[in-house]
Amino acid sequence: MxxxxxxxxxxxxxxxxxxxxxxxxxxxxxxxxxxxxxxxxxxxxxxxxxxxxxxxxxxxxxxxxxxxxxxxxxxxxxxxxxxxxxxxxxxxxxxxxxxxxxxxxxxxxxxxxxxxxxxxxxxxTLEATPTPMVTPTPVCEAESIEASPKTLKLQREESGDVTVTVTGSEGCPVVGETVTAKIKSGKRRISVTPLSQNADAGGEAIFTITATKKTGNAKVKFKTASGLRTTVTVKVGR
Known part of the structure; x- marks a missing residue:
């Protein structure tokens, strides 16, 4: 107990x-x-x-x-x-x-x-950081084509460059536009290289024209993929 x-x-x-x-x-x-x-x-x-x-x-x-x-x-x-x-x-x-x-x-x-x-x-808490707006780069469409020089003077077997510039509205350079070259007359007097080239960041495509041993005049037509055209006269002297 x-x-x-x-x-x-x-x-x-x-x-x-x-x-x-x-x-x-x-x-x-x-x-x-x-x-x-x-x-x-x-x-x-x-x-x-x-x-x-x-x-x-x-x-x-x-x-x-x-x-x-x-x-x-x-x-x-x-x-x-x-x-x-x-x-x-x-x-x-x-x-x-x-x-x-x-x-x-x-x-x-x-x-x-x-x-x-x-x-x-x-x-x-802090204000939320807004997502920055990305402004798309406007597309520059080809509206004009210009070759420089318009008249190229060469001696026999001499070479010279022609710069073709493709621009859009307000002069913006058209990058990547394909430019082709074709000899319209005087094929025996000159040659062109290359025959096709894409425009660079400045909208330019450079072509080299070489004179043969024959003298006289020739013409080269430059054309864009969008259908723009320009012509350069080549004079081959003695």
């Missing part, structure tokens, strides 16, 4: 000790919410301090209304004795004010302890 009474008294005493210990831990716990840092348009880092007590279940509560917290973020690397804690949150709305606080409680086995909260603070 004495053993039974002793066990009952022991259990009651142990329960009181656990209850008192749990109450002291809960009442001794104190948390403080810190300032938010590294704020962007959709994320921020929340900070807090465990001033006293144990808080193995620790994290931050936040939301867009004061005292109304819709989301919680746990502190993953907390351990007893660590005071400064932080958590990175993301997926936030741009240019929006968020209210937050640190929250935690002890998990003493067999003893339910209430949550303890830090003071509420707030921060405002």
């Amino acid at each position: 004495r053993n039974i009474l002793f066990r009952i008294e022991y259990c009651l005493l142990l329960g009181c000790v656990v209850f008192i210990l749990g109450s002291n831990i809960s009442s001794a716990m104190e948390l403080e919410t810190g300032e938010a840092t590294d704020i962007t348009s959709n994320s921020a880092t929340l900070h807090g301090t465990v001033i006293s007590g144990r808080a193995p279940e620790l994290g931050f509560q936040y939301g867009t209304g004061s005292g109304y917290y819709t989301t919680a973020e746990s502190v993953q690397d907390w351990f007893p004795g660590k005071k400064e804690v932080s958590a990175r949150i993301s997926g936030l709305l741009a240019a929006t004010t968020y209210y937050y606080r640190i929250a935690g409680h002890d998990t003493l086995p067999g003893t339910p302890l209430p949550m303890v909260y830090g003071n509420e603070k707030f921060f405002t």
Whole structure:
């Protein structure tokens, strides 16, 4: 009988000790919410301090209304004795004010302890960075063709260059336009190389005309893929 009474008294005493210990831990716990840092348009880092007590279940509560917290973020690397804690949150709305606080409680086995909260603070996310508008480069369509020189004077077996320029509206260079050369008259007096060439970044295509041993006049027609034409006269002297 004495053993039974002793066990009952022991259990009651142990329960009181656990209850008192749990109450002291809960009442001794104190948390403080810190300032938010590294704020962007959709994320921020929340900070807090465990001033006293144990808080193995620790994290931050936040939301867009004061005292109304819709989301919680746990502190993953907390351990007893660590005071400064932080958590990175993301997926936030741009240019929006968020209210937050640190929250935690002890998990003493067999003893339910209430949550303890830090003071509420707030921060405002940044404006979203607008996506830059890309202005498309206007297409320069061929509208005119010009050859220089219009008249090329050569001696027998001498060579000279003719530059053909293709431009569009307001003088923009037509890049990549194909220009072909064809001898209209005097085929025995001259040769042309190349017979076809694409205009470069300046809208120019350069052709080399070489005189043979025969003297006299010849004509070379230059034509674009879009149908523009121009003619150069070649005079071969002695």
